[in-house]
Amino acid sequence: MRCLLCHASIEQDVNWDTVLKPVETRVMCAACRETLPLIEGNVCPICNRKMDCNATCSDCQKWEQSDKWQGVLKRNQSLYHYHEGIQEVITQWKYRGDYVLVKLFQSDIERIVKDRRKQWPTAVVPIPLSSERLVERGFNQAEAIARLMTRKPVHLLERLDSEKQSKKTRYERLNRINPFRSKTSVPPHVLLVDDIYTTGATLRYAAKALQDAGCLHIESFTLIRG
Amino acid sequence: MSVRLYHLVLAFLLGGICSLYTLTYAGAGLLIWWLWQFHRHPAGLLLLGSAFGVGSLFFPLFPDVEVKEESIHINGRIISDRDKTPSAVNMLFREEQDEQLVQVVYLNDQDLDVPDSWKHGAYCSLTGSRTMPDQARNPGEFDYRRYLQKQGIAYQVILDSRSAMTCKGSSLLAPLIDWRHDVNTFMKQSLHPEGYPWLAALVLGDDKALDEETVSLFRRWNLSHILAISGLHIGLFMGAVYFLCYRSGWLTREHAQWVLILLIPIYGLVAGGAPSVIRASIMGTIALVIVKFKLKIAPTDLLALAALTMLIISPSIIHHLGFQFSFLVTFSIVLSRPLFTTLPSGVWQLVSLSLICQMAILPIQIKEFYQFNPLSLFANILFVPYFSLIVIPFMFVIFTVTLLYSPAGYFLSRLFVTVHQVVIELFTRWDATFQFLWNVGEISLPFIVLYYVGFFQFMRSWITQKLRQTFLFGLLSVCVLIAFSLKPYLSKYGQVTMLDIGQGDAFVIELPFRKGVIMIDAAGSPVYSDQLGENYVFTRIIEPFLRSRGITTIDGLILSHNDQDHSGSARQLIEAFDVSRVYTSPHFGRHHTLKKPEQLERSAHTFLSAGQTLTIAGYDFHVLHPAGSYGNANDNSLVLSAELGKLNWLFTGDISTEIEQHILKTHPRLKADVLKVSHHGSQTSTHERWVDHLNPQAGLISVGKNNRYGHPHRMVTSLLEEKKVFLFRTDRHGAVQYRFTTDSGTFQTFLPYNDSTK
Numbered sequence: 001m002r003c004l005l006c007h008a009s010i011e012q013d014v015n016w017d018t019v020l021k022p023v024e025t026r027v028m029c030a031a032c033r034e035t036l037p038l039i040e041g042n043v044c045p046i047c048n049r050k051m052d053c054n055a056t057c058s059d060c061q062k063w064e065q066s067d068k069w070q071g072v073l074k075r076n077q078s079l080y081h082y083h084e085g086i087q088e089v090i091t092q093w094k095y096r097g098d099y100v101l102v103k104l105f106q107s108d109i110e111r112i113v114k115d116r117r118k119q120w121p122t123a124v125v126p127i128p129l130s131s132e133r134l135v136e137r138g139f140n141q142a143e144a145i146a147r148l149m150t151r152k153p154v155h156l157l158e159r160l161d162s163e164k165q166s167k168k169t170r171y172e173r174l175n176r177i178n179p180f181r182s183k184t185s186v187p188p189h190v191l192l193v194d195d196i197y198t199t200g201a202t203l204r205y206a207a208k209a210l211q212d213a214g215c216l217h218i219e220s221f222t223l224i225r226g
Numbered sequence: 227m228s229v230r231l232y233h234l235v236l237a238f239l240l241g242g243i244c245s246l247y248t249l250t251y252a253g254a255g256l257l258i259w260w261l262w263q264f265h266r267h268p269a270g271l272l273l274l275g276s277a278f279g280v281g282s283l284f285f286p287l288f289p290d291v292e293v294k295e296e297s298i299h300i301n302g303r304i305i306s307d308r309d310k311t312p313s314a315v316n317m318l319f320r321e322e323q324d325e326q327l328v329q330v331v332y333l334n335d336q337d338l339d340v341p342d343s344w345k346h347g348a349y350c351s352l353t354g355s356r357t358m359p360d361q362a363r364n365p366g367e368f369d370y371r372r373y374l375q376k377q378g379i380a381y382q383v384i385l386d387s388r389s390a391m392t393c394k395g396s397s398l399l400a401p402l403i404d405w406r407h408d409v410n411t412f413m414k415q416s417l418h419p420e421g422y423p424w425l426a427a428l429v430l431g432d433d434k435a436l437d438e439e440t441v442s443l444f445r446r447w448n449l450s451h452i453l454a455i456s457g458l459h460i461g462l463f464m465g466a467v468y469f470l471c472y473r474s475g476w477l478t479r480e481h482a483q484w485v486l487i488l489l490i491p492i493y494g495l496v497a498g499g500a501p502s503v504i505r506a507s508i509m510g511t512i513a514l515v516i517v518k519f520k521l522k523i524a525p526t527d528l529l530a531l532a533a534l535t536m537l538i539i540s541p542s543i544i545h546h547l548g549f550q551f552s553f554l555v556t557f558s559i560v561l562s563r564p565l566f567t568t569l570p571s572g573v574w575q576l577v578s579l580s581l582i583c584q585m586a587i588l589p590i591q592i593k594e595f596y597q598f599n600p601l602s603l604f605a606n607i608l609f610v611p612y613f614s615l616i617v618i619p620f621m622f623v624i625f626t627v628t629l630l631y632s633p634a635g636y637f638l639s640r641l642f643v644t645v646h647q648v649v650i651e652l653f654t655r656w657d658a659t660f661q662f663l664w665n666v667g668e669i670s671l672p673f674i675v676l677y678y679v680g681f682f683q684f685m686r687s688w689i690t691q692k693l694r695q696t697f698l699f700g701l702l703s704v705c706v707l708i709a710f711s712l713k714p715y716l717s718k719y720g721q722v723t724m725l726d727i728g729q730g731d732a733f734v735i736e737l738p739f740r741k742g743v744i745m746i747d748a749a750g751s752p753v754y755s756d757q758l759g760e761n762y763v764f765t766r767i768i769e770p771f772l773r774s775r776g777i778t779t780i781d782g783l784i785l786s787h788n789d790q791d792h793s794g795s796a797r798q799l800i801e802a803f804d805v806s807r808v809y810t811s812p813h814f815g816r817h818h819t820l821k822k823p824e825q826l827e828r829s830a831h832t833f834l835s836a837g838q839t840l841t842i843a844g845y846d847f848h849v850l851h852p853a854g855s856y857g858n859a860n861d862n863s864l865v866l867s868a869e870l871g872k873l874n875w876l877f878t879g880d881i882s883t884e885i886e887q888h889i890l891k892t893h894p895r896l897k898a899d900v901l902k903v904s905h906h907g908s909q910t911s912t913h914e915r916w917v918d919h920l921n922p923q924a925g926l927i928s929v930g931k932n933n934r935y936g937h938p939h940r941m942v943t944s945l946l947e948e949k950k951v952f953l954f955r956t957d958r959h960g961a962v963q964y965r966f967t968t969d970s971g972t973f974q975t976f977l978p979y980n981d982s983t984k
Contacts, residue, residue: 012524014232014524014561015563015565015689016562016685016686016688016689019526019561020236020259021263022229022264022266022267022270023227023228023229023230
C-alpha cells in the first residue's frame with residue numbers, strides 16, 4: 001500500500017493490539033500524517049480557534065456584540081490547524097480535483113463524529129457551491145466531508161452568487177446580501193459542514209438563512225480552522 | 227483486503243486447538259470477537275470463519291485403539307533418522323499396506339551398532355512383535371502410549387534381532403543423515419570429553435550426551451530452549467555464513483544469498499530437525515527467496531507460512547511441545563516489536579523480551595511440568611546473552627576448526643571447558659540458593675484459557691501504552707495461577723489415592739481444604755528394575771503425582787515397615803519435598819534405603835506404638851500395632867485405623883494372619899469399611915476370621931501387574947469376593963482414588979473400570 005500524498009510505501013506492522021482485528025486500510029505514511037495536526041488544548045469556545053486560555057476570541061466577541069449576528073452560530077468545531085502544508089493538501093484536493101484525497105480525513109472525521117455523537121445535531125447540512133463553481137470543480141468539498149459524517153446529508157441551502165469568498169476582504173464578506181437561500185421546511189437543530197472556517201462569515205450567512213427559515217440551534221463543523 | 231495470511235493461519239490453528247481440546251466457549255468467544263471486529267468486512271469474516279472451520283476438522287484426534295499383541299511381518303519404508311537411546315534404537319516406519327505409521331524399536335542390550343542398510347528412506351521387510359506401551363496408570367504420570375498416539379503412531383514393532391529387518395535403498399537425505407552421524411562420532415573422538423556434549427547439543431542438535439544433572443538444571447530455570455537448537459542458532463549460522471562469504475570479499479552479495487538459500491535447509495537437517503529448527507529454516511529460506519525476487523512479506527505472514535507448511539506436512543506436530551513453544555515465543559516477539567523501540571535501554575529491552583517469552587509459554591510449561599521458577603526470568607537475562615553471544619558462536623568456530631584440523635579443535639574445546647565449567651559451577655551454586663519453585667499443579671484448561679485472555683490484554687495495553695491497564699492485566703494473569711494453586715485449599719473435597727506403583731504400597735491422603743497431606747508408605751523401585759531406571763517409581767509416579775496435585779509439603783510420612791516396596795522412595799521424598807515428620811514403629815530398624823542417617827534428621831522422626839493416636843489437622847490415626855517386636859519386618863508393620871469421609875479405613879502394611887488374630891484379640895470391637903488387604907493379597911495374610919470380624923465393604927489391593935510373586939493369591943481374592951467385599955486392585959484399575967467430604971465419598975479408578983475384567 002502507498003501513501004496517498006507522497007506515494008511512499010506504507011509498512012503495516014501487526015502488533016498485539018491489531019493482531020485479531022481487520023487490516024487497517026491506512027492511507028498516509030507517518031510523515032504525511034504530521035501535515036494534518038489535530039486541534040488540541042485551549043480553544044475559543046465558539047469558533048474553535050487555538051487560544052492561550054479558554055476565553056472567547058476577539059473575532060467572536062465582535063460577532064456576538066453585533067445584534068444581527070449574535071447567537072446565529074452557536075458553536076464551531078474544526079479538526080486541523082491551518083498551515084502551509086495543509087493548504088497544499090487542500091489545494092490539491094479542492095482546486096486540482098484530486099477527489100480521492102478525501103480519504104485522508106476519513107478516520108479523523110469518523111472519530112470526531114463518534115465522539116460528538118451525543119452533542120451534535122443530527123441534520124448534517126453541507127454548504128452548497130454555486131452551480132458554476134460545481135461544474136468547474138466537479139465536486140462539492142463540503143458535500144464530500146458531509147458524506148463521511150452521515151449517510152444522508154440534508155440539502156437545505158441554495159447558493160445565489162458565484163464569487164469566491166477567498167478573493168474578498170473581511171469587510172466585503174461581512175456586509176453584503178446573504179448569498180444563501182434556505183428551504184422553508186427546516187429541522188430545529190442543524191449541523192453545517194464546510195471545508196474551512198476562516199472568518200466565519202460563510203457559515204454565519206448560511207446559519208442566518210436557516211435561522212430565518214425557522215431553525216433554532218445551528219452549529220458547524222469544518223475540516224480546518226483557518 | 228481486510229485479512230492477511232496470518233489471520234487465516236491463526237484462525238485455522240485456533241479452530242484446531244478449540245476442537246482438539248473441546249474449548250467450545252473459548253472458540254465461540256473468539257468467533258464473536260471476530261464477528262464484532264470484522265462486521266464491516268464480510269469477505270474477510272467469511273474467510274476467517276472458513277479457516278476456523280477447516281482447522282477444527284483438519285487435525286486428527288487419534289482415538290485410543292487397542293493393539294493386538296502378536297508377531298507380525300510387515301513391509302514399508304523408514305521415514306526418520308535412527309533415534310538412539312541408551313537401551314534402544316527407535317525409527318519411524320511407514321507401513322506399506324495400510325499406510326500406518328509404525329515405531330520400529332530395536333532393543334540393543336549390547337550397545338551394538340545398527341546395520342548400515344537401515345537408512346532413511348530404505349525399503350524394509352521386517353518381522354517382530356507388535357505392541358503398544360501401557361497407558362499411564364496414575365494421575366500425573368507421563369502417558370507414553372498417548373504420546374505415541376498423538377504422533378499418529380499406530381503401534382510399535384519390537385525387533386528381536388538385527389537380522390529381523392532387512393532393508394535396501396535409501397532416500398536423498400540419507401547421505402546427509404549419515405554424514406551427521408559420522409561428524410558426531412568424529413567430534414566425540416576429537417574434542418575434550420567435557421566440551422563435546424555442548425557442541426553436540428548446540429551445533430548438531432543432539433543433547434543426549436549432556437548429563438542429566440545439567441539438563442534438569444537448565445529445565446528448572448526455563449533454559450531448555452538454549453540447549454535445543456532454535457531460531458537463534460539458525461540466525462547466528464546465517465550471519466556467520468554471510469559474513470564469511472560476503473564480507474570476506476569471496477562472493478558477491480547475490481551469490482552469498484544463494485549460498486544461504488541452499489545451506490539453511492541442509493543445516494536444518496544436520497541440526498536434527500527439531501520443530502524450532504525447521505521453523506527457523508523455513509522462515510530463513512522463504513525470507514531470502516522473497517528478498518531475491520524483490521517481494522515483500524510481513525514477519526507475521528512469514529511465520530504463518532512456516533507454521534502452515536509444517537502443519538500440512540505433519541498435522542500431528544501441533545501436539546509437539548517444541549512446535550508450540552517455538553511458534554508461541556516467535557509470534558509473541560514479532561507482535562511486541564513496537565514495544566522494544568519505546569524502551570529506553572538495552573537492559574530494559576532484554577528484561578521485557580525475556581518476560582514476554584516466559585509469559586507466552588508459562589501455562590503450557592506448567593501443564594507439562596506442574597511447576598516453574600519465577601526467578602527464571604533473571605536466569606534467562608544472564609544466560610541467553612552468554613550463550614548466544616559467546617558459547618554458540620564459539621561452538622561454531624570449534625566445529626569448523628575441528629573439521630579442518632582436529633588437534634586445534636581439541637585445544638579450543640579445552641579452552642572452552644575451562645571457562646564454561648566455572649560458569650556452570652556458579653550456576654549450580656546459584657541453583658542451590660534460589661530454589662523458589664512454584665508448584666502450581668496440573669493446571670486445567672479453563673485456567674489456561676483465562677490466563678491467555680489476561681496475557682493478551684496485558685500485551686495489548688502495554689503496546690498501546692496504557693500502563694494502568696497493563697499492570698491490572700498482568701496482575702490478572704498472575705492471579706489466575708494463584709487462584710489455581712489455592713483451589714485445593716478452598717475445596718471441601720479430600721482424597722485418598724492408592725497409587726499404582728507396581729508391586730508395593732504408596733497411599734496419599736489429602737485432607738479437605740488441604741489441611742494436611744499424609745502419605746502411608748512410599749514404595750521404591752524393585753531392585754531388578756534396571757531397564758526403567760533405579761528411581762523410576764519415585765521420579766515417574768510418586769513425584770509427578772504429588773506435583774500435579776500442587777503438593778510441596780507432606781505433613782506426615784508414615785512408613786509401615788522397612789522394605790523396599792513400602793519405604794524405598796522415602797529418601798528421595800524427603801530430599802525433594804518438605805516432609806515435616808516421619809513416623810515409623812520403634813522396631814523399624816536401620817533403614818537401608820535411608821542410607822545417610824542425616825536424611826532422616828532433616829525431617830523429625832517419631833516412633834509410633836500400639837495404643838497411640840496420631841492426630842494431623844484434626845484427623846486421628848489410631849495405632850493398633852505393633853506393641854512390641856514380632857521378629858520379622860512384615861509382622862512389625864504399623865497398623866493404623868482412621869475415619870476418612872465417614873468410612874473406617876484400616877491400613878495393614880504386610881502383617882500376617884497371626885498378627886491379624888493378635889489384633890482381633892486386643893481390639894475385639896474393631897470394624898473396617900475399607901480394608902487395605904495386607905501384603906498385596908498374599909495367602910499368608912487375610913484370614914477368613916479377619917474378614918468376617920472387620921466386615922469390610924471395600925478391599926484395596928496394591929499389587930503389581932503380572933508380578934513375580936503371584937500376588938494377589940486366588941484364595942484371598944475369592945474369599946473377599948465370597949464375603950461381598952468390593953475389590954479395588956492397582957493391577958487392574960491403576961490408581962484408585964476415594965474422593966470425600968466430611969459426610970460422604972466415592973471411589974473412582976484411574977483406568978476405565980471395564981478394563982478390569984481382562
